[in-house]
Amino acid sequence: MTLYKHFHTKEGLILEVLKKSQQDFQNWLDNKLSSNSKAPADKIKQLFDFIEEWITSPSFLGMGFIKASAEFPNEENPIHQLSSKQSREFRQYIGKLAGEANIKDADGLALQLSLLFEGAVQAEQMKRGSGAIKYAKKAAKLLIDGAINKQVLTTDF
């Protein structure tokens, strides 16, 4: 009854839980990134270190918007739409970091990194302690270095 008083419907409750947990994650990550490093180019390189910390933490229970979009696969569903929006916003957040690091195809790199991220979360949801994030991190470093080199080359000549 108390739940229904506050959220009215189950869908409303789920939407609020999704919003809250995404805010918490974003705030946590943003805090880590802004307090621990200085140069924009360092931030994007540190991104997967913090993601690893988050995924391997014992309290990790998966990514809200990934679980929700799987449980509500219909694209018309409000929960699915919020999940999709959160996924897009997180990708844009990475894109902003890449842009500040002066990477040429910032959005392209952001999409690739988000694929690694979502893949690693998926792997971890499928098997706790999979270690997939370690390899996602290596791949991310390679992709980031590739994108940075491209940026350096095209601006130097």
Place this chain on the structure above:
Amino acid sequence: MTLYKHFHTKEGLILEVLKKSQQDFQNWLDNKLSSNSKAPADKIKQLFDFIEEWITSPSFLGMGFIKASAEFPNEENPIHQLSSKQSREFRQYIGKLAGEANIKDADGLALQLSLLFEGAVQAEQMKRGSGAIKYAKKAAKLLIDGAINKQVLTTDF
């Protein structure tokens, strides 16, 4: 009644559907790879071309084991366990291709490619026509080339 006669329980039905669709996918992919190319090093490079063809096909409805593992998150659940096994087997399939292509850390590359793959499928399930697979493909090529160069360097000197 006919369904219950054949599969006894809903869980049994789901397990059979998962097995069948995975077999179909593996057979389709294996056929593509064995008929269209020759050298092992070419096969692994072609992998994401075929995956793109599969994901962008109008009949694509998502990846069974990804959806199932999300819907049955408990690791004790037989459906979850089958999903996990299928994910692992597909990764090993990629690893076999990488091994035949004489890539040094074949399993590591396979894991990275499977992260890109699962991330792209996830993205496509979240938003049909997302185009994520195009960027996954680019990232895959970069990772594969990186792994091949490493193999070349370490065997040449």
Place this chain on the structure above:
DNA sequence: TATATGGTATACAGACTTGTCAATTATTGT
């Protein structure tokens, strides 16, 4: 202390899920 506000507990309603049972109807092999 009285009153209002919000939390808790129990019962219930209607729809849906996962099957089961039994009667009827199709299909197949001989």
Place this chain on the structure above:
DNA sequence: ACAATAATTGACAAGTCTGTATACCATATA
């Protein structure tokens, strides 16, 4: 054509899910 086997249908049962209604209890404020 006949018998066996399999598929279809509709009724039902037990349990779950989502939500409502109501009565009761705790807390805060005047």
